Amino acid sequence: MSSRIAITGMGIVSAIGNNVQENLLALAQQKSGIGQLELLETIHQNFPCGEIKLTNNHLVEALKVKQDETFTRAALLGVKAAEEALQQAQITSKNKIAFVNGTSVGGMDYTEKLYKDFSKNPHTTKYIEAQHPGFTSDTIAHHLTITGLVTTVSTACSSGANALITGAKLLKAAKAETVLAGGTDCLSKFTLNGFNSLKILSEKLCQPFDEHRSGLNLGEGAAYLVLETEEKAKAQNKIILGYLDGYGNANDAYHQTASSATGEGSFLAMQAALNSAKINAREVSYINAHGTATENNDLSEGVAIQRIFEENLPKISSTKAFTGHTLAAAGAIEAVFSLLAIQEQKIWPNLNFKVQMPELNFSPETEIVPQKIEKVLSNSFGFGGNCSSLLFSAL
């Protein structure tokens, strides 16, 4: 009964590009998208962010959004990435397609902008309901004319990865024929101030896995994959970009926002991903790490990676220094980067890294490494102890 999950389409918008091709180019040129904020109105201009330099008005025009639709920025970014993925997978009929979205910010960008105006301006009341994440998914689904199964995973920074897990399970249980899954989140004052109040934002460009790392840079973006069973994809002669062969989720059960020193949750998630793909740790060619560049995450994740792989560490890098931490979109964006690593047979560099952490016995890759890549493990961890790991295969 259990068929492999094939990926037949992908779409992305991030600070390093408005589609897959632009993202690939920036990765290959080692060009980061993190810099000074230009669009988000905040007093915290000192924090560099991975902001997408497209205004909401520009996106509304480019995507041909109708006047009566209630679009949040996350929905606009989501539609942009989703349309690219559906097009590549040649999905024309939306009848049997399920949409599994991941978002944590939802429509908070509009809520924070309009909160004081709701009672004064009747034109804004339609955005009251838009605060909850499901509303953003509804809007994307409506624009894409997906009317059937639509759901949203919201597990903070692992949402996008978890949406892909739910999507795979829907196919395995034959509850859907085609699944569009991934995540979207936009920059907002709410999250910028939230992470700032936790003192985990860096005023410098982030340095994942560096001894002198000083915190994360926030980012925004969206990415989606089209998932289909291998049989169906092959029967329709579709190009298969890779397979989602394994996944694991576990809870660190240590602290609401901090990770345990032993990385128990990430250890269990990676182990479950390897087990469900029925592979040995040695078979992994590359780990696209969560690597946010916070003191806590990189230590906890690094320790967990060492526990799993022991002497057989694969090549490791975090791509957060390209895009910033895009929260609920991160797992999906990094799924696209993992598939691009498979497509190009290259490991993407961990930008800004200089000094190895004394607690770890590995350094991430700092240059593009061409090598045979068959299996990629992609990690995503979030608040609430939520840890996820996805295993992508080339063949």
Place this chain on the structure above:
Amino acid sequence: MIKACYINGISSLSPQSTVVEENFDFQQIQTFEKPVLQVAFKGYKKLIKPAAMRRMSKSVKMGVFTAASALIDADVKEPTSILTGTGMGCKQDSDIFLENLLLQYEELLSPSKFVQSTHNTVGGQVALYLKSKAYNFTYVQGSASFESALLDAQLSILTEEKKHQILVGGIDEISENTIGLLQLDQQIKSETSLENLKLLDYKSKGSIIGEGAHFFVISEEKKHNSYAKLLDLHLENSLATEEVFPKTKAFLEENKLAIANIDLVILGNNGDVDFDAYFQPLQQEFKEIPQVYYKHLVGEFYTASAFGMQLGVKILKSQHLPEAYRLNTVQPQKTIKKVLLYNQFRGKNHSWILLEHV
């Protein structure tokens, strides 16, 4: 479907709970004269230590309490996964952080409310309470939030070769700060005095709002005291009113059932004159069989349908149709074996659940 899903434990906190008793009672009905129905329960100490409770918001308290008591009810120590659904997450803490941010112009903010504001806070706090490292997912999909979590429970049982004890629930809380906003966009009725038991008589826009937490323990293993069997569920994001009945029929047919096989229908009518038309086709087509509803007793909230499911489970177990919940006057002619639930909110996030007597 080869593998079945049995409901082996339940727990409820709703506006029908009393100050001391969490689970609702068919005879003892709580009434309200305002459109905001809150959970009055105070007995959290039964399961949560006071020191831990001080840091918990209402939704965390309600969620942790019902999760723990559903496990006790099912006699399960360690769940194999924790699945939660919530429409708004920890709304109170999110609102407070947002208001402070606006009021203080982004300066000097404490992180305590922010760290509780992610939608998976209850799922994470349940894991911390149980020291559970198990699979832990949170779904946030409007009125299909709980059903999304329930779907994951079903998918887990269908796709994984292992034994499951799945803790699955729905949680939502009222935030005092934003009641005004819900009045503004007409989610809450504007009548100044309002009796909840007459909800369907007002024929006006909006509904009454409520809150609550409901957990279930679901497993492929049937126990001597199992409550019911979850046969199947189905979600549709958006529909026209005339599509409701054909979709209902198709869902029943997928499960090899006809209209005549259903013994009870549980509907999510909330008295909103603009949207109760979605329930009309089923009220009409199932007019020969008993129908019940529940939002007049617990209010509308994104996970109110989890109360509806708990109502269905209790009716199946007790074979008793509580008077206060009845939508029509048809008496059951035989054992209530199959129950169909249908819900939607503002024309979006439609869900169907099929339960069976065990």
